[in-house]
Amino acid sequence: MIKAGVGRSNNPDAIKAGAEACRIALDKVGNKADLIVVFSTVAYDQKKMLAGVRSVSKEVLLVGCSDSGEITGEGPVSKHVAAMALSSDTISFTVGVGEGTDKDSHKAGVMAAKEVKKKAEGEISLFTMLLDGLAENGAAAVRGVQEVFGKNFPIIGGSAGDDFLFQKTYEYCNDQVLTNAVVGIGFSGKFSFGAGVRHGWEPIGLPMKVTKAKGGKLIEVNNRPALSIYEDYFGKKAEELIKEPIARMAYTYPLGMSVEGSPELLIRDVVIATKKGEITCAAEIPEGSEIRL
Secondary structure, X not given: XXXXXXXXXXXXXXXXXXXXXHHHHHHOOOOOOOEEEEEEOOOOOHHHHHHHHHHHHOOOOEEEEEOOOEEEOOEEEOOOEEEEEEEEOOEEEEEEEEEOOOOOHHXXXXXXXXXXXXXXXXXXXXXXXXXXXXXXXXXXXXHHHHHHHOOOOOEEEEEOOOOOOOOOOOEEEOOEEEOOEEEEEEEEEOOOOOOOOOOOOOOOOOOEEEEEEEOOEEEEEOOEEOOHHHHHHHOOOHHHHHHOOOHHHHOOOOEEEOXXXXXXXXXXXXXXXXXXXXXXXXXXXXXXXXXXX
């Protein structure tokens, strides 16, 4: 059996907001939890917010990350902190951390997965990961986890946000506020689960070929600077797209990559652009790939 309780707060005081959200969540599970999950706006001082949560959760295992909006059963909001308390007599939770996602996301994924596998008392059946939103290659972090648990092992998760500032994101593990990290949670025990994903985006414009790329960096498309994709479509000069974080515009017009055997394009979010006309995405787009807006 599993019980879940959710709370949220937008108290202007970061410590009080964290405490309020956690207290509401815990109240709904009888003040007994095995895992606390926290998502928070970066408008709060991250250490103070987490200290508020911990003042209520005490030593209960805790994971989470900063975000760009919060979704609970009450609906979507922004500039809040949201907490979920999970209590179960059939599931055990194990947490691991991998650092250095800004330099080697694959290695960080391996580190988090190995720590979870080593610390787990039972066999892990499901792995959840919370990744720094500015990691050099999010897909590489997933492959790192797969290297430890297997290519077809069930993995689900997401990336941290920072209210669409695209400057710095944060990950939480117990009392720690981290950055450039991936937090992994292993689920073991007797339970059933399901996972599904669809994005709903529709392709526009003509297909383009990636002629030069390295990791998450898109350098040339159709033998032209990658940034020309957005220059051509939006009629803006490269200087304008660089001055304001391109991601603020591009998250409503991401790039889609054709994947063999999939009816949907694989979405790649654009994070930053450079004066050279290069684009950095949240995960890699290999050379030779066909992409569309």
